[in-house]
Amino acid sequence: MAVRTIDQAEAEDRRQRIMIITLFSVGILGLSYLVYDYLQIVNRASIPENLHSMDPIVAKWEAEGLVTDFDVPQARLIVNEAAWDRKERDEKIGIVTQLARYCAEKNAETRWRLTVLGKRSSAVLGEIGTSGLKIN
Numbered sequence: 001m002a003v004r005t006i007d008q009a010e011a012e013d014r015r016q017r018i019m020i021i022t023l024f025s026v027g028i029l030g031l032s033y034l035v036y037d038y039l040q041i042v043n044r045a046s047i048p049e050n051l052h053s054m055d056p057i058v059a060k061w062e063a064e065g066l067v068t069d070f071d072v073p074q075a076r077l078i079v080n081e082a083a084w085d086r087k088e089r090d091e092k093i094g095i096v097t098q099l100a101r102y103c104a105e106k107n108a109e110t111r112w113r114l115t116v117l118g119k120r121s122s123a124v125l126g127e128i129g130t131s132g133l134k135i136n
Contacts, residue, residue, distance in 0.1 A: 054098070054099070054102045058070050058099075064083070065080050065083055066079055066080060066083040066084065066087075067079055067080075068080060068119045069119075070099070072102070072103050072106050072107065073107060075100065075103040075104075075107070075113045075114045075115065076114070076115050076117065077095075077096075077099060077114060077115070077116045077117070078116075078117050078118075078119050079116060079117070079118065079119065079125065080118075080119055080120075081118040081119065081120055081121060081123075081125065084116070084118070084125055089135060092116075092126055092135050093133065093135060095116075096114055096116060096126045096127070096128050096133065096135065097112070097128060097133065099114050100112035100113055100114035100128045111129075111130070112128055112129075113127075113128060113129040113130075114126075114127065114128050114129075115127045115129075123136070124136065
């Protein structure tokens, strides 16, 4: 009978170690996800609510190589295709909508419109206008 209780104690000890390792692993995975999510948020281009602060943001994008030309009267943004493709879809949507809003305010228009063109290919990479919002 003493042998059986030693085996039971070893089994219980092994089960507790496995449980502790599992909980520790889940905790590490959770923290890793939080760090990953934080880095994703930090590395995104922030679009300001205040339209008067758009000029420095566009200048920053030009310095980073994303924006080649921004023509406010024509509501046209020319971008580097490679840099544009590295942006996530929701970030592209934010850029297009906020710059369209910015152009509408600067041009004293009621409707938002903006066309995003690739510098090399001149292909339409995104646009907002009467037909809605399209991101390629």
